[in-house]
Amino acid sequence: MPASDTIVALSTPAGESAIAVIRLSGCACPELGQSILGRQSGLKARHAYFGIYLDIKGKRIDDCVVTLYEAGKSFTGEAMLEIAPHGNPLIVQKIMEDLMARGCRPAEPGEFTRTAFMNGKMDLSQAEAVSDLIRARSDKSIEVAQRQLHGSVGRKMSELTDRLLSVMAHLEAYIDFPEEDLPDENQSGPAMDLRKLINEINELIETQHYSALLHEGIKTLIVGEPNVGKSSLINALTGSDRSIVSDIPGTTRDYVSAFLMIGPWRIEILDTAGLHEAVDVIEQLGINHTIEQAETADFFLLMLDSSGDSPTLPAELLARTTAENTIVVENKIDLTGSVSHDAFMPDFKHARVSLLEREGISELRQQWQASIEAGLKQPNADGVVVNARHAAALGDARDALELAADKLKNLELSELVAADLRDAVEFIGRVVGKVDNERMLDSLFKQFCIGK
């Protein structure tokens, strides 16, 4: 059997490890499994075989565990092979070279998942979930990706589609069966159903921010005048000495980034150059850079020295801050001259801390998490969260439904309303696959007794 259609990739990270896993998918897998172990008979599927990897010339390479998965019952839907040798990069390289010599080809990035999708092992939203799952950096992110992998988005879309088809069926019944003994044509039911659908779709669309923040992390900028303790705050939050801390103002000229968790949220925190009237060109560059970073930031910690005056910050920066995405952190409350700065940005939440005394930090964390979650649409009880692609398709569907709802309200001809609904069904279908008109007809004949 030619191995040309069989792809191979190292599935564990490159580098030294106890074991490495090399994964193959394609029709040559059963034969390859037998031949690399030098066995007379084929491998039984889903059994782990311990043996010695023999290269194409019969030379021993390493001990390994080999498992075969039969076509139709594997991740990709094709026959698959997993080879687990010791995690020595040299051994891995030899095995990979040998598999190429036997006709396999290296997999392209994402090709295993793509193959699984192509073979109907998962719908598009599930395939997307695989990459989310691999990149997930928080428990919550893993949970959401896993739920999607098990079809939560597909099920939700299917449910929405059924409800939409039921509204369509209601309109179509009066168009296609004018001579039937149907209840009086009354559009208030469909209009109400549409309104509910629109609201629900809007809620789903909003979860995209949740999902984006969850999977991509929340980019947070610490801003403030020089020497208010920005770098110390990062160190206090991450428990390391990542930023160079000194009492010479303007020590942080370039931005420094660190990662930390606030509740389920993965935070990428950026330390910035102190914002004040720059004394040299390099500092000015740093300040410009901060303003640039602020453009794409999700969250701000605005720091000040509570023993000093309230800061004056660049207008470009303040324009990006709101009561929802910013916490004013008043540092150095241990100093004798410290006063409350409530009057500064009075609408914003304020946290009072002493980084030196390690005071107020856990309160800051709580306030921070509350702040993130307050502005965020949480997923419903069903836990369905959509990504940007889903949200775009749902947005188009929502717009079409709004048009339909307006027409219904204005008692417009029902075939014109139906045209908008048809568009909406098509848009929803983009998330997980197209919807056939037969499904609408099924709904119609279930709802109405047709039969002149």
Next chain:
Amino acid sequence: MSGGLKFGPNQPYDVIICGAGHAGCEAALAASRLGADVLMLTGNLDTIAQMSCNPAIGGQAKGHMVREIDALGGEMAINADTTAIQFRLLNASKGPAVQAPRAQCDKKAYQYRMKHVLELQDNLDLFQAMVQGLIYEDGRVVGVSTNLDVEFYAKSVVVTTGTFLRGLMHVGKNKNEGGRMGDFSAKGLSGSFLEAGIELERLKTGTPARILGSSIDFTNLEEQLGDEEPTLFAFYDTREEQDLFHVEHFGQEKLGWAPGEKQVSCWMTYTGEKTREVVQDNLHLSAMYSGEIEGTGPRYCPSIEDKFVRFSDKDRHMLFLEPEGRNTNEWYINGLSTSLPFEVQLDLLRSIDGLEKVHMLRPAYAVEYDFAPPTQLFPSLESKKVENLFFAGQINGTSGYEEAAGQGLIAGVNAVQKVRGGEPLILKRHEAYLGVLIDDLVTKGTNEPYRMFSSRAEHRLLFNHPSAELRLVEHSDRLQLIDGQRVAKIKAKSEKILSWVDRLEVERTRGESYALHLRRSRSQEDFPDELKTETREVRDEVHYRVVFKGYLERELKQIEKMRHIDHIRLPEGFDFGKVKGLRSESAEKLKKIAPLTLGQASRISGVNPADISILMVFLEAASRK
């Protein structure tokens, strides 16, 4: 008629039509009107164009198809207009796209006139003989054998055998072989198809009882009158008077009624208080509920048993009493299909308001029959398995006279095109209901007797019935399906409409353009006086195009977006298995249907947009090599 009947292998016809129902008639007329040498075989010359079920033509989406048939030179429209006894425009309260003409026809007059049209047709031979088998040669069909042991030969054959293939009728436990009460069952032909590898499956349909009109008590029934101004099926503004002969007056003189005159009424009634009881007590005796019937029945035409079982919360069901003609007292009960036994049917009928003392003329029955799943056909309706063999009508799994006639016309044209080496007539989904019909059949197949619904057409807003002639004139002109004079008239009408549409955009009334004003008022009352004097066809079409301009443009834009994939052809015999990355489920479906274009592939159920993208990439890569 032609020079005389030809039989035996040395005198082949161009086309043989097997069957003389609604599909067969249109197929025979289309082929012979194109100048081909045609033979039509039927088991019974007295049942040509018989309306085996409801004596009515048209209705939602169906009425549209009849007008399309007329635009393509078919006969059904004129035949219905000149034999109709009641006209009604359905959905008159809705927009023009979904308004549909319907007519109650005189069942016998309809048949007589159609038979006479066939008799008068040049190049067409009629002969009464039952086709029992097909004669094959090298994977092609070359002729047919009959029950008279006479063989007829042809370059192409169109099969339109309706429900007659191994037809089996049920009245309770009583079973009779036949495709229609009183007629035979064609048994040999099924074997002939199987021999050629053509798969057959079973479907089920039914028809209600017929009753004697003089035994109906109309006192408490609701009368349903015809429209005062009838909406006719055929386009009279673009053709000559002599086409319009009437069954009672062939030749010069006009006798009898003109279309729309002397209409008769239908009547509405309801199932009575006892009806439910009769049905429920005897459910076990119904052929459908006792497991006697295997075939799948239509969802849109349930039996009365089904209605009471599936919609148990509904107290009563509406029924229509419809006369079958002017010269008969036989009436049809619309909405009362059943396969209950004879004596239960009597109780059932007598439980209905107005039918307390009814006399039954024929019982209701269910009929099971073979059909050839239409995914075995090319969009030309030619079999993929046997060359030169075409299928049309109920044998393709459809239901309805209009669906049958439309397919018959297309199959007749394409049988001739095949013989002559011309391009087949394939209507697009955005051109006509007939395009939707055939594309659905050959691409998706069907599990129940397929009936057209307007919702099946994505672009039905473009299918307002008066536009049929305008939509299809390019085809009818190119293939010469209608005469040059009529083509010229249609094109002149089209130009007139376009010019009016433009004029209304610029000419002003009450401080704004006519177009803007009309979009609000939607009333032809607000037309300029000059436009009010145009024909109804012109007025209606101008009105529709001006008032609904935005919607129509949106449809056209969507069609434009899809157009490119409908133009990407898949080579014949294309191996879907070798397309890397195609989901295996899709590859299998594609292999089975063997679509001719990427557009057709995209409509196969179970084939997803992702599959189409993959195919597109593959075809593009292949074309670059």
